[in-house]
Amino acid sequence: MKALCVSLCLLGAGLFLCSVHARGLRRCLISTNLHRMEESFRGIKTAIQAKDTFQNVTILSPSETLHGIKPLDVCCVTKNLLAFYVDRVFKDHQELNPQIMRKISSLANSFLYMQKTLQQCGGDKTDLAPALQAFPALVTCKKLCHCRQEATNATRIIHDNYDQLEVRAAAVKSLGELDVFLAWIDKHHQGTSAASRQGT
Numbered sequence: 464m465k466a467l468c469v470s471l472c473l474l475g476a477g478l479f480l481c482s483v484h485a486r487g488l489r490r491c492l493i494s495t496n497l498h499r500m501e502e503s504f505r506g507i508k509t510a511i512q513a514k515d516t517f518q519n520v521t522i523l524s525p526s527e528t529l530h531g532i533k534p535l536d537v538c539c540v541t542k543n544l545l546a547f548y549v550d551r552v553f554k555d556h557q558e559l560n561p562q563i564m565r566k567i568s569s570l571a572n573s574f575l576y577m578q579k580t581l582q583q584c585g586g587d588k589t590d591l592a593p594a595l596q597a598f599p600a601l602v603t604c605k606k607l608c609h610c611r612q613e614a615t616n617a618t619r620i621i622h623d624n625y626d627q628l629e630v631r632a633a634a635v636k637s638l639g640e641l642d643v644f645l646a647w648i649d650k651h652h653q654g655t656s657a658a659s660r661q662g663t
Contacts, residue, residue, distance in 0.1 A: 501645050532651070539610040539618075542582075547637075567638070
């Protein structure tokens with residue numbers, strides 16, 4: 464009876480920590496001001512898209528890549544796309560206009576901040592160790608940001624679209640579609656946008 468009580472306590476604690484961590488992942492971008500980022504991008508969107516010479520090609524826009532993402536894959540896809548913009552798009556883009564460059568640099572810094580914040584949200588969960596040992600099924604909680612094959616495939620499609628264009632053209636195209644990603648973050652990370660707007 465005592466062993467059963469201990470097991471039930473561990474299960475309850477594990478489920479509680481799991482739910483807290485899940486809510487944390489959904490809100491892990493809460494301190495990032497999405498509204499300000501969207502405004503900053505709107506200020507350069509026309510100038511960026513004017514440089515886009517491949518109007519009939521898209522990198523992020525196809526519905527099968529972003530809009531079909533399942534809730535389980537949101538964390539992974541967010542993480543992968545932040546890395547895509549930080550490691551490829553912002554680095555590949557070459558901008559001569561200093562005003563536009565400042566806004567792009569600001570956006571890049573915001574993405575880097577979100578990337579680090581998301582890594583912290585999906586970080587070490589040693590506090591769940593006792594519950595995980597007693598109830599292996601809770602391992603799904605430990606892997607809330609685990610990348611399933613569907614998420615990996617969606618990210619690969621975006622990278623493939625990017626690789627089909629010359630590097631500079633691909634960077635311009637991806638920057639021009641930045642509002643698509645920002646809107647996707649706004650939609651799938653509930654609580655982030657509202658909190659950000661209240662802070663403005």
